Amino acid sequence: MSHLTDLPLWAAIPVCLLLLAGSIVTLIGSIGLLRLKSFYSRLHAPTLGASAGVIMICLASMLCFAVLQNRWIFHEVLIIVFIILTTPVTLMLLGQSALYRDRIEEKDGVPRKTTPDLPTPETETP
């Protein structure tokens, strides 16, 4: 862990802030996974960690390595691009398959096929 002492103060502060902010955003997303009541509202929670959390922590990693090793090749961009491209696809497919399963079981609060009118918004009770 000795290399971290070489980090100058002007770089250390943004690295720390980005790390803490990114992990807190990810934690809030995961707490949302616990707290929200229906599956469809839980579908929104991981996007927090996947968009803001990944960007912040990858930025911290980029900044840290760039200052420490004087290496201005940002290969953490790859992770950002992969995650941002792939997470929506995953969530879309998951939402579609959940809707399909709910329709087969004829659950309440799930929009039917070929009905133009909307169901009233469900209210969640904690």
Next chain:
Amino acid sequence: MTELFIIWSILGSQIILGLAMGCALFRMVKGPRAQDRILGLDALYINGMLLLLTFGIRTANTIYFESALIIALLGFVSSIAFSKFLMRGEVIE
């Protein structure tokens, strides 16, 4: 002073990410239905990938970056495969 500050903040963010992994794991174990479990798994691997990145910052080792990239790719493929299975698996039943 600076090193103490940065070491403690990296440790703190690792603990927070560990808690986040715990939340996702809880949803994966408890989840009332299969799609909740898949969602929990999806969040779990993203959180685990972020934890690996913080380990990479802590040890200044790029091997952690490689493994984070592999987790990001394979996790995506596995979530897609699971949700495809949810959609097609029941048609056969």
Next chain:
Amino acid sequence: MRYWFPYPLLSFALMVFWLLINQSLSIAQILLGAALGISHAWLMVNLRPSKTHTKKAWLVARLAGQVTVDVARSNLAVMRAILRSKRRPVRSGFIAIDITLRDENSIALLACILTATPGTAWIEFDSQTRVLLLHVLDIENGPTWADLIRTHYEAPLKELFE
């Protein structure tokens, strides 16, 4: 030229990714990356994706800026909704929107934008009736979601690709 290099942008992007993974800018790696990019573009020809072209580059930049601002704002809103969900339960629900976009690629782009935004999730798109089913986490300001999607995303996409 078009025959030998079917997807120049894809080839270039693959080369950049190759260089980023290898973390080097040596001539050998650039040549290898270019060869990989061009050969994979050839593989892409067999898939026959429907092509979409645009000439208005500044509109793409404006749309990207709009999406970034909206994603940041929605992140904050979703965080607030999750943190106070113990005291005040979140009212979430489905909304249906008529989509007038025709181009398949721009519908796919709209799907990615909407799902990457934490407050909204794309659930289903019926290609016969062209009705899009969305799930919105915080439906309090109900009818404004449809207007927001129409003005912020659908109109620029339409202007871009059609």
